[in-house]
């Protein structure tokens with residue numbers, strides 16, 4: 504993957520948890536030689552004003568993504584299943600706590 | 602045919618105010634224009650550290666030194682957010698840096714002026730960051746998702762840059778007559794480069810139509826310049842400093858300041874490489890890259906060795 508003349512470090516995607524109890528959110532990426540350095544670089548680049556309490560880094564080439572072209576058909580199956588939403592059901596007036 | 606349909610969909614999305622994301626289809630010209638703009642912007646953040654870095658060791662107090670260090674570190678961060686966003690368009694960071702180092706890619710003309718006195722650090726924060734904020738708040742509303750998000754983050758950090766600069770000017774203006782004179786001299790030198798860095802007049806600006814239609818830019822250079830001047834002149838008045846433009850006057854009908862003619866010859870000459878510091882700035886970047894090469898190689902070799910040890914362990 505790397506040769507000696509190309510000194511550009513591999514790319515890592517950075518995810519930051521801003522506060523306890525919420526999920527990590529993608530914020531950007533950094534170049535780094537290894538995971539440890541990626542975390543340090545991510546701290547310096549993305550959390551200079553206490554934006555986070557936890558950092559995840561993932562090698563960019565390890566991320567697989569759905570493709571925007573077939574976005575319609577890919578997410579289609581859920582569109583014809585309105586019964587997955589609570590608003591689908593009629594509950595008589597007077598029934599409580601449902 | 603297929604492309605025409607895609608182009609229509611692309612435009613419709615932009616007209617609806619939706620963002621374009623890296624994997625979405627986009628016209629090649631949109632992609633190339635964005636790479637050009639974003640890399641130019643990233644290079645400006647990185648080269649922009651040099652004029653201010655010049656004063657870190659000579660800041661007049663520990664407080665000022667800590668502030669200046671933080672500001673310069675922020676600019677490095679801005680450069681990185683932008684390189685990172687540019688890379689989503691399928692270009693390598695290394696290639697972007699090559700373009701800078703070979704002079705193929707440009708950076709903002711303003712960073713080719715020298716910082717001669719401490720007051721220049723005040724003037725840069727107040728005027729240069731001030732002008733950049735006007736441009737960047739516009740870009741934050743642009744259509745390309747990664748660029749727009751990088752801009753939102755940058756804008757949040759810029760207001761400290763702007764204020765610390767004004768505070769330096771304020772201290773000098775409340776100081777001895779010599780200090781106030783230093784502030785005025787600095788304003789004299791930075792005013793025109795600051796208002797011309799926002800780019801040539803719309804009449805002369807190429808590519809403007811497509812960029813506007815695709816919401817890469819949402820306002821003209823002249824409109825942004827006008828807003829900057831309208832906000833900055835009263836700030837200069839408060840400092841008791843004089844803007845070095847004898848034609849500057851407030852038009853009570855339009856509610857805007859009118860300024861004298863901008864020396865575009867000087868602007869284009871500096872862009873072309875003939876400003877006072879172009880050679881030095883570029884050489885410093887090239888040297889930094891070259892001197893860092895062994896560090897990058899060593900870090901990679903170390904990472905490789907540790908990985909091998911993990912496998913055998």
Ligand SMILES: [Fe+2]
Pocket residue numbers: 646675676679755
């Ligand atoms: Fe910046």
Ligand SMILES: [Fe+2]
Pocket residue numbers: 676730759762
């Ligand atoms: Fe700044």
